[in-house]
Amino acid sequence: MVMTCGTWVHAAQAGADMERRVAACITCHGRDGQASRTGYFPRLAGKPAVYLYEQLRSFRDGRRHHAAMGYLLASLPDAYLREMAEYFSARHLPYAAPAPSELSSAQLARGEWLASRGDPARGIPACVECHGQRLTGMAPGIPGLVGLPRLYVASQLGAWLTGDRQALAPDCMAEVGRKLSAADIQAVAGWLATQPVPADASPASADRPLPMACSAMGGHP
Template sequence: MRTAAPFARLAGMFASALLLGWSPLGAAVDASTLANLGDAHGVAPCASCHGADGAGQAAAGFPRLAGLNGAYLRKQLDDFASGARENAVMKPIATALDADERKAISDYYAKLPIPAVLAKPATENSKDDSPGALLATRGRWSQQVPGCEQCHGPGGVGVGEHFPPLAGQSDVYIRNQLKAWKQGTRHNDPLDLMKHLSAALSDNDIDEVSAWFAAQPLSARGATP
């Protein structure tokens, strides 16, 4: 693992926007906060946007990390570092980490329990006959669009390392990702599945299905499958 110095430099670059810190005695986070988090390798900078409990920030579109599959999280960090997934904030952070550190961060968040704040969805748009529900559960086969649940699991709980949970993510985050797939600015999925599916969705479709998944309940007792 690297020393704290490179991350102190990274913190200086982004302190005004992200309040990043790396060393256990760094200015951005104090020692007690890091002690509560457990592993100090990489958690403090991530917590600035994704929360100390990994719940994310719904209004800002920062996704939940707690309870996500570790291999999925590691791939996203690797893709941010390599440029396979584009994000102006995440790229410099991911490239400052080595492979072991990216794995350590991924494993840390994968083991966190789902925060209690996510047990009750922030939105109420969960009707089974809503346009978003129909897209999520049944799809639109006239356009060769299967239901989202066929890959992401019932209620969007997530399946394995390639199909992350959608439940427990904000509608802002889900909508932003679907639009990124549709516009071609995100393209790091297996077999380009999301590029094809999102291209068949209208902006209203994206709004509806994002709101439906954001309204799905989560268990606060443990991580998703």
């Protein structure tokens, strides 16, 4: 299909406008939202658009707390946030290699157990049940867990534990987070940080019910 000059100009202008919109984001999250595996701020590139959109709304509306994020998003409408989410979701960029682990072999083994099997006796589902067998997320609204900094994963699990991070009801991660101990959090975050990201890091399709009701997937399983 041949595109007119006007169409190309319009597309170029739209791209430039989006780059201006997200200029503040890349200060912390890296160029194109690629981030790194050794810092604190999470990767945005390639995450499900629905997930990114809901997190932007949560920062704006006070369900998640971060002074800079709240300030930047305070006056932005939903449509604007959705376009930002779609922009970063469409960035498919390579991941850095895993960082060396600082945990003991016993801690790593505990982290792998929680990620792959959970702790049914305590009502803790395995990470793979919701975040996919490859832990790259599940469409449309569950993020991947591999390729993220250890400190970031630990801090977010801690925020679910303390109630400092919330989601729309039914808030499945708040339910899981309240059952995790500090040792659980350090173990699973540390193990996840050692895992390589698959060549195809796209989210899995939702081909089975979740173990609990979750707003990330539209409510009840």
